[in-house]
Amino acid sequence: MSQDPLSRTTPRAGPPAPGAGMPPPDAAGQARSDALLAHIQARIAVAGGWISFADYMQMALYEPGLGYYDARGNKFGAQGDFVTAPEISPLFAQALAAPVARAFGTLPAQVLEFGAGTGALAHDLLHDLERRGCPAEQYWIVEVSADLRARQQERLAAYPVRWLDHLPADFGGVVIANEVLDVLPVQLFVRGAADVQERGVAADGGALRFAGRAAGPDLCHSMSAIESAAGALPPGYGSELCPLADAWIAAIAACLRRGLVLLLDYGFPRHEYYHPQRAMGTLMCHYRQHAHAEPLWLPGLNDITAHVDFTAVAQSARAAGLDLLGYTSQAHFLMNCGILDRLVARHGSVPEAATTGALQRLLSEAEMGELVKVMALGRGLDEGGWGFDRGDRRHRL
Numbered sequence: 001m002s003q004d005p006l007s008r009t010t011p012r013a014g015p016p017a018p019g020a021g022m023p024p025p026d027a028a029g030q031a032r033s034d035a036l037l038a039h040i041q042a043r044i045a046v047a048g049g050w051i052s053f054a055d056y057m058q059m060a061l062y063e064p065g066l067g068y069y070d071a072r073g074n075k076f077g078a079q080g081d082f083v084t085a086p087e088i089s090p091l092f093a094q095a096l097a098a099p100v101a102r103a104f105g106t107l108p109a110q111v112l113e114f115g116a117g118t119g120a121l122a123h124d125l126l127h128d129l130e131r132r133g134c135p136a137e138q139y140w141i142v143e144v145s146a147d148l149r150a151r152q153q154e155r156l157a158a159y160p161v162r163w164l165d166h167l168p169a170d171f172g173g174v175v176i177a178n179e180v181l182d183v184l185p186v187q188l189f190v191r192g193a194a195d196v197q198e199r200g201v202a203a204d205g206g207a208l209r210f211a212g213r214a215a216g217p218d219l220c221h222s223m224s225a226i227e228s229a230a231g232a233l234p235p236g237y238g239s240e241l242c243p244l245a246d247a248w249i250a251a252i253a254a255c256l257r258r259g260l261v262l263l264l265d266y267g268f269p270r271h272e273y274y275h276p277q278r279a280m281g282t283l284m285c286h287y288r289q290h291a292h293a294e295p296l297w298l299p300g301l302n303d304i305t306a307h308v309d310f311t312a313v314a315q316s317a318r319a320a321g322l323d324l325l326g327y328t329s330q331a332h333f334l335m336n337c338g339i340l341d342r343l344v345a346r347h348g349s350v351p352e353a354a355t356t357g358a359l360q361r362l363l364s365e366a367e368m369g370e371l372v373k374v375m376a377l378g379r380g381l382d383e384g385g386w387g388f389d390r391g392d393r394r395h396r397l
């Protein structure tokens with residue numbers, strides 16, 4: 001029986017050792033990974049023998065022409081490494097269109113999407129906004145990957161889409177980012193009995209290995225904030241944190257004159273993220289429909305992700321002057337946005353099995369329905385009606 005493509009961060013039977021039962025890369029893939037490895041080793045040498053994991057992740061995912069997202073290749077869907085919600089069904093974008101259309105009632109009819117992948121969300125969202133009689137006048141995409149940008153340009157040629165190299169100075173409209181925060185580079189830490197170690201990357205002969213060093217003052221400060229929210233972490237506890245997310249939220253806030261920001265990603269509130277039982281953190285890799293936990297294996301050929309600390313995102317947003325308008329699970333959000341009405345309108349009351357299966361993946365508690373959360377931030381907007389009317393969990397952050 002064929003299986004559905006793997007969503008990110010959902011290993012089917014626990015993360016296996018890398019390589020075990022996984023197809024080897026083809027010659028071109030191996031050569032690209034070898035070239036990236038040489039770059040990383042050179043960088044480690046220049047840095048004196050050690051780089052932070054965030055620096056490693058930045059290179060592994062985004063090194064021009066070699067990193068996972070920047071290099072050519074099929075990352076998404078059954079032929080790729082993992083699948084995302086917009087790739088599962090157009091119903092996802094059709095539901096998301098409800099708060100976007102509502103926002104267009106009071107905001108400029110513009111969308112700014114970060115990290116648009118194959119362009120599936122933009123395509124289906126633009127289509128559904130037209131169907132609702134409130135088309136987007138302009139759709140902007142900020143995409144760091146040259147390869148994905150080219151694919152988006154091909155797919156969205158018929159739509160009013162433009163690509164930006166920098167954030168606009170002054171934006172009014174709706175900002176969307178689906179599964180972008182979880183691919184921002186993270187720092188790794190390990191709690192010691194009396195200190196904190198930062199886990200970075202060193203090189204031994206031809207191979208990369210993890211290496212620890214005493215955490216600097218910023219990491220120690222972040223650890224204190226984590227432990228005051230989640231409780232003291234036991235010695236040996238390892239996890240990650242994402243200081244870049246704070247800068248990313250601040251940059252969005254700085255350019256947003258008036259608007260709605262919808263962030264959808266795998267993640268939890270802080271006290272769940274740094275739960276004593278989650279002692280290995282949330283870092284996860286995806287390679288050809290296999291999930292594993294070894295990010296140093298075949299650099300450039302694996303997606304690397306970490307869940308999002310939504311408490312940290314909410315704090316960053318408030319500090320940057322944005323309002324927190326809602327926080328809930330993907331299932332609650334999509335239901336509040338009328339996904340079941342769209343299902344019946346498009347497919348009748350007895351949809352075919354493939355559509356029911358897709359809906360199940362988007363809404364199921366064991367999959368994206370609960371693991372993915374949706375956060376709405378805003379400036380100059382009313383409180384309600386953005387997809388959080390039932391099941392709002394802001395009080396848990």
Ligand SMILES: C[S@@+](CC[C@H](N)C(=O)[O-])C[C@H]1O[C@@H](n2cnc3c(N)ncnc32)[C@H](O)[C@@H]1O
Binds near residue numbers: 086115118178183
């Ligand atoms: C996991 S994919 C998600 C793609 C798409 N949003 C989806 O749901 O199918 C992550 C996307 O974010 C892009 N990306 C990563 N960091 C980014 C950043 N700082 N700004 C804009 N795009 C970014 C990647 O190149 C890729 O397109």
